[in-house]
Amino acid sequence: MTTITVSENRFKQFLRTIHIPPVFLFLVFIFLLGGILDQIFSDGQIFKNPPILLNIVVRSVPLGIVAVGQTLVIIGASIDLSVAYTISITAVMASFVMQGNSANVPKAILVVFAIGAVIGLVNGLTITKLHVNSFIATLGVGLIIKGIINATFSNYTGSVPDSFQYFGYGAFGIIPVAILILLMVVIAGWLLLSRSKFGFHLYGVGGNVEVARLSGLRTDGVLIIAHVLCSLTAVLTGLFLVSRLQSGAPWVGPDGIYDLESVATTVVGGTALAGGKGGVWGTLAGVLIFGVLDTTFNQLGVNPYLKTVLRGAIIVLAVASYTFRSKKDAA
Amino acid sequence: MTDQTLKSESSPIETLAPLTEVCNISKRFPGVVALDDVSVKFYPGEVHAVVGENGAGKSTLMKIMAGAYTPDSGEIYLSGEKVLFTHPQEAQEKGISIIYQEFNLLPERTVAANIFFGREPSKYGVVDTREMNKQASAVLREIGVEQMISPTTQASSLSVAEQQLVEIAKAISFKAKVLIMDEPTAALTYTEVKLLDDLIQRLKSRGMAIIFISHRLIEVFDIAEKITVLKDGQLVKTTKKAEVTPSDVVFLMVGRALDHYFPPLGKPEDFGDVVLRVTDASNQFIKGISFELRRGEVLGIAGLQGSGRTELAQALFGVAPFESGSMELHGKAIAVKNPSMAIRNKMAFVTEDRKSEGIAPRQPIRDNMLMTVRAIQSVFGVIHKDGIGKSRKLVPMLGKQVDIRTDSFDREAQFLSGGNQQKVVLAKWLASDANVFIFDEPTRGIDVESKASIHDMIRDLTNRGIAVLMISSELPEIVGMSDRILVMWDRQIAGELPAKSSEQEIMLMATGHVDAKSAKNISKAGEE
Numbered sequence: 001m002t003t004i005t006v007s008e009n010r011f012k013q014f015l016r017t018i019h020i021p022p023v024f025l026f027l028v029f030i031f032l033l034g035g036i037l038d039q040i041f042s043d044g045q046i047f048k049n050p051p052i053l054l055n056i057v058v059r060s061v062p063l064g065i066v067a068v069g070q071t072l073v074i075i076g077a078s079i080d081l082s083v084a085y086t087i088s089i090t091a092v093m094a095s096f097v098m099q100g101n102s103a104n105v106p107k108a109i110l111v112v113f114a115i116g117a118v119i120g121l122v123n124g125l126t127i128t129k130l131h132v133n134s135f136i137a138t139l140g141v142g143l144i145i146k147g148i149i150n151a152t153f154s155n156y157t158g159s160v161p162d163s164f165q166y167f168g169y170g171a172f173g174i175i176p177v178a179i180l181i182l183l184m185v186v187i188a189g190w191l192l193l194s195r196s197k198f199g200f201h202l203y204g205v206g207g208n209v210e211v212a213r214l215s216g217l218r219t220d221g222v223l224i225i226a227h228v229l230c231s232l233t234a235v236l237t238g239l240f241l242v243s244r245l246q247s248g249a250p251w252v253g254p255d256g257i258y259d260l261e262s263v264a265t266t267v268v269g270g271t272a273l274a275g276g277k278g279g280v281w282g283t284l285a286g287v288l289i290f291g292v293l294d295t296t297f298n299q300l301g302v303n304p305y306l307k308t309v310l311r312g313a314i315i316v317l318a319v320a321s322y323t324f325r326s327k328k329d330a331a
Numbered sequence: 332m333t334d335q336t337l338k339s340e341s342s343p344i345e346t347l348a349p350l351t352e353v354c355n356i357s358k359r360f361p362g363v364v365a366l367d368d369v370s371v372k373f374y375p376g377e378v379h380a381v382v383g384e385n386g387a388g389k390s391t392l393m394k395i396m397a398g399a400y401t402p403d404s405g406e407i408y409l410s411g412e413k414v415l416f417t418h419p420q421e422a423q424e425k426g427i428s429i430i431y432q433e434f435n436l437l438p439e440r441t442v443a444a445n446i447f448f449g450r451e452p453s454k455y456g457v458v459d460t461r462e463m464n465k466q467a468s469a470v471l472r473e474i475g476v477e478q479m480i481s482p483t484t485q486a487s488s489l490s491v492a493e494q495q496l497v498e499i500a501k502a503i504s505f506k507a508k509v510l511i512m513d514e515p516t517a518a519l520t521y522t523e524v525k526l527l528d529d530l531i532q533r534l535k536s537r538g539m540a541i542i543f544i545s546h547r548l549i550e551v552f553d554i555a556e557k558i559t560v561l562k563d564g565q566l567v568k569t570t571k572k573a574e575v576t577p578s579d580v581v582f583l584m585v586g587r588a589l590d591h592y593f594p595p596l597g598k599p600e601d602f603g604d605v606v607l608r609v610t611d612a613s614n615q616f617i618k619g620i621s622f623e624l625r626r627g628e629v630l631g632i633a634g635l636q637g638s639g640r641t642e643l644a645q646a647l648f649g650v651a652p653f654e655s656g657s658m659e660l661h662g663k664a665i666a667v668k669n670p671s672m673a674i675r676n677k678m679a680f681v682t683e684d685r686k687s688e689g690i691a692p693r694q695p696i697r698d699n700m701l702m703t704v705r706a707i708q709s710v711f712g713v714i715h716k717d718g719i720g721k722s723r724k725l726v727p728m729l730g731k732q733v734d735i736r737t738d739s740f741d742r743e744a745q746f747l748s749g750g751n752q753q754k755v756v757l758a759k760w761l762a763s764d765a766n767v768f769i770f771d772e773p774t775r776g777i778d779v780e781s782k783a784s785i786h787d788m789i790r791d792l793t794n795r796g797i798a799v800l801m802i803s804s805e806l807p808e809i810v811g812m813s814d815r816i817l818v819m820w821d822r823q824i825a826g827e828l829p830a831k832s833s834e835q836e837i838m839l840m841a842t843g844h845v846d847a848k849s850a851k852n853i854s855k856a857g858e859e
Contacts, residue, residue: 195460197453200440204448207437214399214435215501216420217449277439 021270021282023318027289034296042299052295054176060291061178062087062237063261064284067269068189069233070262071283075193076226077206077275078127078134082142083234083262084253086119089149090238091248095158102161112235119145120231124224142259149250156247168243178240185233189280192229202226207276234258264311265290268318289314348411350375350540351396351427351509356405358391365391366402367564373509373540378531380543380555384584384806388564389544390432393511396542397429398422409509420449428507430498432514432544438487443467445486446501470500475526492519499527503534510534511542514637516550528554546635548577548842560584578835581842585806585834592783593811594790596830601627602814604662606798607767609647612656616642617822620656624767624798629789631813632802633837639822640802641683644771647800648673648680660767674707679760681753683771683802689756692745696737697726699744699755703763729758734784750781757788768792770801774808786812806834 038046045052066083073080090112097108119141126137170177193199201222204212212219237258242248253259263273265286271278290311297307349372358366366388373379381389394400396407398416407414409425416422422429436445443464444451451458452466467482476496486494495515502510516524531541531554545551551558552572560567560583567583575583603626612620617639624630634640645651647658649667658665660676667673673680682689690699704725726740733754737747744755753773760768773789774782789812793799803809809816816828818840825840 195457197451197456197458200444200451200458201449203440203444204437207439208435211435211437212449214397214419214431215449216418216423218418218420276437 021285023268023270023282023285027285030289031292034292038296038299045299046295056291056295057179058176059294060287061182062240062256063258063265063290064182064287065185065240066234066237066258067262067265067283067287068185068280069230071189071266071271071278071280072202072226073230074266074271074273075206075275075278076202076223078223078226079138079263080123080227080230081135081138081259082119082123082145083230084259085142085145086116086231086234087238087241087253087258088250089115089145090235091242091252092149092153092157092250094239094242095160095248098158098160098164100159100161102163105161105164112239113232116231116235117228120228121224123231124227128220128223153250156249159247160242165243165246168240185236186280186284193279198222198225203276264315268315270322347374349373350410352408353392353396354406354408356392356395356402358395358400358402364564369561369566371559371566371569373542375538375540376535377557378535378541378543378555379557379559380545380551381559381561382551382580382584383561384804387561389561390513393429393513393542393544397427397511423505426508427511428502428505429511430502430513430515436486436494436497440486441482442480442484442486442497443482445497446470446504470504473503474500474530492523495519496523509540509542513544514546516545516547546842548580552577581835581838585838594787597628597793597814603627603796606661608659610657612653612658614646614651614654616651617646619823622817622824624800626796626798627793628814629793629799629801629812631809631816632800632819633806633809633816633841634819635841636804638819638841640819641771643819644680644769644802647769648678674703674763677765678767678769679763679765680769681756681760681771681773683775690744690752693743695741696744696755697740700726700729700758700762703759707763725762729762732761733758733788750777753777753781753785766797768797768799770799772803773801806837809837810834
C-alpha cells in the first residue's frame with residue numbers, strides 16, 4: 001500500500017518536474033478529431049498509414065526547432081521577430097558556401113552559426129543596453145538582414161551536397177533524422193530551463209526584472225544569452241530547410257511565417273507572453289497542433305484558407321483559456 | 332533635539348567599532364530631496380530601529396545601503412572599509428542583506444527557487460534542485476516555519492504572511508553581517524511576529540547588525556536597542572531606547588516648523604446635510620467602516636501606509652467595491668460597483684498615483700481636462716476643441732479656475748510640473764460637476780507653492796457646498812485642512828478626532844491601540 005503511494009508520488013513528482021501542460025490534451029483531442037473526420041469524409045489515411053503520422057511530425061520540425069528558441073526569449077519577457085530572416089540568411093549562406101561540395105559542409109555550418117550568434121548578440125545588446133523594446137529591436141534587425149540578403153542574392157543560390165540532405169531526408173531505422181533532431185532540441189531546451197542556472201535566472205528575469213536585479217542578479221547577460229540561443233535555433237531551422245530544398249533562397253524564412261508562427265505556437269503552448277512562465281513541452285504541443293491541422297486539412301482537401309481561420313481561432317482561444325484559468329486561480 | 336548624532340559616551344557597546352556606517356548621504360529624486368546629509372552608525376549585535384513618517388527617507392536610505400540606489404553624495408563604510416555599491420549584487424557580496432517593503436518574490440517559482448534565486452547551488456551550471464530544497468528547508472527551519480512552508484510550493488499559492496516569511500528566509504540565507512528589514516512585520520500576525528522576534532534575538536547574538544524599520548512603535552520599543560529618527564529626509568536624532576519614551580519619539584517624528592499657511596477651516600454652521608453615509612462596510616482590504624460626510628466639510632483621513640486609507644477611497648469610488656455593509660449617497664442607498672457608476676453619481680476621485688491613474692501623460696492638457704466629461708457624455712455628443720456640446724469654452728475656463736501656468740493647452744501633460752499636473756487632474760474632475768470629492772494624497776511630491784494653491788482650491792470646493800474626503804499621510808496637511816479627522820489603523824477606523832487635533836494625537840492613534848480619548852491625554856501629558 002505504502003509503496004504504491006510512494007511510487008504514485010514519485011510519478012506525480014515526475015509529472016510536475018517535466019511540466020506536462022494541459023495543451024497536450026488538446027493536441028490529442030485535435031488529433032483524434034482530425035482522424036475521425038478523415039475516416040468519415042476521406043480515405044482514413046491518418047489512422048491507417050504510419051508514414052502520414054510521421055509526416056505530421058516531420059513537417060513540424062522547422063517550426064518546432066525555432067519555436068524552442070522563441071520560447072526561451074519569451075520566457076525572458078522578450079521576443080524575437082528576426083528569426084524568419086535569420087532562417088533565410090542561414091539557408092542562403094549555407095548553400096552558397098557549400099556549392100554542392102561535401103568538403104565545404106563544416107565550413108558552411110561554422111559560418112552560419114557564427115552569423116546566427118552575431119544576430120542574437122545584436123538583438124540582445126540592443127534590447128538590454130540601448131533599452132529598445134524587444135519587438136522593435138528584433139523587427140529592425142530582421143529588416144536589416146532582409147535588406148542585406150535581398151541586395152546580395154535574388155534567387156536560389158548554390159546548392160547543398162547530397163550528403164547534407166541526410167539531415168532533411170535521412171532516417172534512423174524508421175525514425176527520420178529530422179524528428180530526432182527536433183526531439184534533441186526540445187530536450188536540450190527543457191534541460192536548460194528546468195535544470196540549469198541559466199534557466200532559473202531566465203524565469204526570474206522574465207517574471208520580474210526588478211526583483212531579479214534586487215536579488216543580486218546581473219539581468220542583462222541572461223537575456224543576451226537567451227537571444228543568442230534563439231538565433232542559433234533559427235540557424236538550425238535554416239539548415240534543415242536548405243537540406244530539404246537543396247538550395248537556399250531569400251524568401252524561405254518569411255514564406256514560412258516562422259517569426260509569427262513561432263510566437264503563436266509558444267503562446268498556444270502555455271508560455272506567457274509577459275514572461276516568467278511556460279516551457280518547451282507546451283511549445284512542442286503547440287507546434288504539433290498546427291501540424292495535425294495542416295495534415296488533416298490536406299487529407300480532407302478543404303479550402304486552405306479555412307485552415308488559417310482555424311489557426312487564428314485556436315491561438316485566441318488558447319490564450320483566453322490561460323487568462324481565464326489564472327484569474328480563477330487568483331480568486 | 333538639535334544635536335545631530337549621539338555623543339560617544341562610554342557605554343560598552345560604543346567601544347566597539349561600528350559594523351557599518353553611512354556618512355553624509357544625500358539622495359535627490361526629481362522634485363524631492365529624499366535624503367539630506369544623513370549619517371548613522373550601526374553596531375554589531377545591535378538592533379537599530381529607523382523610524383519616521385511616510386516620506387521621511389527611511390526606505391531610500393535602506394535601498395542605498397543595499398545597493399539598489401546609488402547616493403548622490405556621501406559614503407558608506409563596512410567594517411571600516413569604504414564601499415561603493417552600483418548593483419545590489421555588490422552589497423550582497425559584502426554581507427548586506429535586505430528584506431524590502433514591497434514583495435520581491437517570483438510568483439511562478441517555488442519557495443526554494445525564490446530563496447536561492449541568483450545563487451542556486453549548482454555544478455557546471457546545472458542546478459542541484461535536491462540540494463537547493465534541502466538548504467531551503469534548513470533556512471525555513473532556522474526561522475521556525477518549516478511546518479508551514481514547503482520548499483517546493485509555488486510562491487503564488489502562499490498567503491501574504493507566508494510570502495513575507497519566505498522573504499525573511501531569503502534574507503537570512505545570505506549569511507549576511509548586516510540585515511536590513513523594511514517593515515518586515517506589516518503583513519504578519521502576532522505569532523509570526525513572535526517567531527521573528529526570536530529570530531532577531533538569535534541573529535543579534537551572532538554579532539549581526541540588524542536594522543529594523545517599522546511603523547509600530549510598540550514593536551520598535553520591544554526589539555530595538557537604538558532608535559534613529561528621520562524626518563523629511565534629514566536625521567533628527569539617534570538615541571538609545573532607554574533614553575526616550577514612545578511619545579518622545581512621536582514628537583521627534585512629527586515636530587516641525589510651520590511650513591505654510593492653510594486656508595481657514597470651515598465654520599460648523601456651514602456644514603450641511605449628510606451627503607455620504609457608510610455603515611459597517613467591508614471588503615477584502617478594509618473592515619467595519621462607518622462614517623458620515625457632510626456638505627461643505629473636509630473630512631481628513633489619516634493613517635500609516637498599509638492602514639487601509641487608499642483602499643477606503645478605492646472602495647468608495649468602486650475601484651475595489653465594498654462587499655458588505657451599506658452606503659448612502661445623497662440620501663439614497665447605493666452600491667457603487669465601478670468608477671463609472673461613482674462618476675454618474677457625482678463623485679470625483681483624485682488619485683494618489685498621479686502618474687499611472689490620474690493623468691494621461693502623452694495627451695495634451697486639453698484632452699486630459701475633458702476626459703471625464705467626455706466619458707460620461709452621450710456617444711453622439713458634439714466635441715469641440717475646447718469643450719463639448721454647449722460648453723465650448725470649458726478648457727480655458729477650467730484652466731483659469733485651477734490656475735494652470737502653461738503657454739498652451741496643447742502641451743502634453745507629461746511636461747508639466749507635478750503641481751501643475753495635479754491641477755490638471757483637479758480640473759478634470761471640476762468639469763464633471765461632482766459634489767463629493769475624494770482626494771488621495773492631494774499634494775504628494777509637489778512644490779510648496781502649488782501645495783498652497785491646491786489647499787485653497789479644496790477649501791474653495793467646500794465653500795461651494797461640495798463635500799471633501801481627503802486622505803493624506805502628511806500630518807500637517809491633515810491638521811491644517813480637516814474639519815474632522817478619521818484615523819485608520821489596521822484596516823479599520825481607529826477613531827475620530829475633532830478639528831485642530833495635534834499631530835501627536837493622530838500619530839498615537841495611527842500607530843497602536845490607543846483610542847481617541849487616551850490619545851488626547853497622553854499627548855497633553857507629553858506637552859506638560
